Amino acid sequence: MRRAVEEEGFAWDGSRHGLTLSIGVVEAADQHDVSNLFCDLQAACNIAKEAGRNRVHCFDRAADDDRIGLQAIAARIDDIVERENLSLRVQQIAPAAPDSSELPHYELLLVMQNELLLQDFIAAAERYHRMTKVDRWVLTRIFSELERHPQLWTRCSSISINLSGSSLNDDRLLGFIESLFERYAVDPRNICFELTETAAVANLAKTADLVRHLQRAGCTFAIDDFGVGFSSFDYLKRLPVDYVKIDGSFVKEIERSPSDLAMVRSINEVAHALGRRTIAEYVETPSIRALLAEMGVDYVQGFGVQKPRGLGDWLSDEALLLCPS
Template sequence: MRLTSSTPSLAQTCALDSVVQIPLSRALAQAFSALVAELKDSALQAFSNQDAHAFEEAVKFCDRFGQQLVSDCLNTIHRGLSLKSGLAQQLLAGLEKQALVACSQAEEQLLVDAHGQALQLISRSVDTGLYALVDGKGAELAHVSIDELSELVAEGLLHVAQAASGDQGIIQRTLQSIVGHLYREVAHARSHDDLTGLLNRRSFEDAVEQSLMGTRSVAYMIVQIDQFSLLNSHVGVLAGDACLKHVAQLLQQTLPEYCVVARLGGVEFAAMIPQCDEAGAGELAENLRACVEAHSFEWQGQSHSVTLSIGVVERAGGNDAAKVFSRLYTASNLAKESGRNRVNRYSASADDPRVGLLTIAARVDDIIQREEISLRVQQIARADSHSFELPHYELLLVMDNDLPLCDFIAAAERYTRMSRVDRWVLTTAFSQLEKAPNVWQRCASVSINLSGNSLNDEGLLGFIEGLFQRYEIDPKRICFEITETTAVANLAQVAALIHRLQALGCKFALDDFGVGFSSFHYLKHLPVDIVKIDGSFVREILHSANDLAMVRSINDVAHALGRLTVAEYVENPEIWQLLSDVGVDFVQGYGVQMPQSFRGWLAAA
């Protein structure tokens, strides 16, 4: 086929209502697609950075860009205006390529030659990348590439005609199709998790809020992968991502199709089950748990077991989505605390103590400021009653309001407020001891307890060193007590802290010793000076041969390692005497001395 004709001017061609001709440059055919991709990447980058405002602006820009592009480009083409902008030329060049491809997919004859003969592009050869150009009778005229078609249009030998039906032309439809596809991709990314393809947290929260507006029953579950950090650290983040996809796939396969399934972030997934009560949701959750446990995660030829802790809750009265999530997390956390790999249905009675602890934790600063806590001291005496050594004393925390001390400490420790309490105790003790220097004439040392929260506080060492600089207290007069369970949770960090403060002259006591499964093993690695035998072994020592054997064992091992021993809960002279016979170094309890006010004790000095 040979197409010949004089090339009409741009103005002449564009004056025809039925014909749209695109002025082409030699720009890259993918210029338009590249710009679209750039716009999309900008929007998705803002979304991945969790910059909600930037993402919204990017989406709005894409939308405005699409509308303006469709309008301005078509107006420019129809009016025959000169396009001086290189960007505009690249846009139109890439657009023309897309339009010609669309022509090959349309059933209408959307091309005309210079003589007005209607032509159509049909089948595309996969091997050669060529299009077949046929006339109205179906006769094949030529095989041409998309670049050759572009040249023919540029030379005026081919034109893209408007649809015979009078609808939008192929150019405008192509533009709108491209922009619409871009917008749909961005909208999908906005509502879905990029890794798993499930709905994201924002979309799930919207779904929960909508479900609460209705009247039908609905249940929810939150799914947390157990000990995922072990897998992530052992085989790497790529394996971790693959495991998340594995769990997401099992979620979709196991739960009914009508469920709304989402990944909330991290290792957390969630599902909403319409027209379902808590019992039914519990059965679905149990099936899911069993399915995931049965299908090991395979990575590089190795199988890794995966288990889930699942919380289930049924829609309650009201439309508070925040309460739904709070109850879901309460239920799933209890499942983890109960041993993991289980389903737990929300119980209001189980949640009440947690709500109470949270309320107490929120009051910690106010309780300290109002001085609703105070200190007492209790003597730690030599087990040998004939010793002339000065006694030691331990500072004890007491409440000066109606709040039980055990609840206050439990709340402060659970919600990481105990370090605030410890710092108050330290500051109060140092400041008051400095004001009563005569106290050291009847006291060898004072013991101060440090909580697990404080031991994990990187600023604790500097805080204590600052107290010794501010107050005239001899470090040899201070002994810090730490519990066995908190010490072994971060053995290396605690050991380093002990060494630093021992270098100043302080001593350390390991409290509640013997309650841990590996107590003797950890004792070798903790450079403490004193071991305090847990009171649970001491209280019944007169009547329990097992307890007596345990006390003897702890005492002998501690002495072999060069540590002194203290027996707690010494409630009568008989226990005191037996402990002295065993060889325990010190005793403490109501049978030794009842606690007394710290300020009153100092005043008596």
């Protein structure tokens, strides 16, 4: 498969473009937890990329866990969460058309306050079943802060919060989220939950039930990183999310890559046909934003729109809390 993709390439407008494939392989015979299987697959694929790309890596749990240091990190997860060695940032999700009068959305981002890389911390938390604890810390912290700053909604329409695959597989998640709405004065209409492709597909029926239940309460949902996982429009049809986030790996090169441009356009058109709104990630320049607006993408996010800000600084920003003129 890898050789076939490399030999085939991609032809567009008279020019030929090279393609390579990084493949992660996991033996599934002893896997009983689908979310763990996807976690191992992601790790294997990442190792294939880090080793130089255009190769196949067969996952070996003992060797690869040691290679990326997950066991050592996992032993520190509870202490990191309990000592709150995590912090939160926000990044704006703005209408693609700069002249829009619509209030922007904001995504909540998790940040490490020590020497660990966030991707390694999350990988260890997912592998060793501690990601649910991290998600609950994030949810409790942001609900508490939102209740303390009700003026925020004069400048912001909603906050997006990521939910991991571990949390989606937790039968207690719905009850926990409902308890937060009962405990804190937060309007469900101001909350958008983001789900990754792999997490949503791992248990599609269960995830769809969760989405529908919280949508009835007023929450909205987005499918994140669309285009790099299964990219099945069939599952998108069956999962009633409100937003589709087009993965930034396609967006950032659309001015130079005809294949990426075609991918972004096709995702946008099909998402709209299914009644979903679209958000393009990794928007780094005004020209990329203009191109996305021209093709009809609804919202944009990235350094070209706004760099992430610390949650505390953002909430205390007097200009943010003033009523719009």
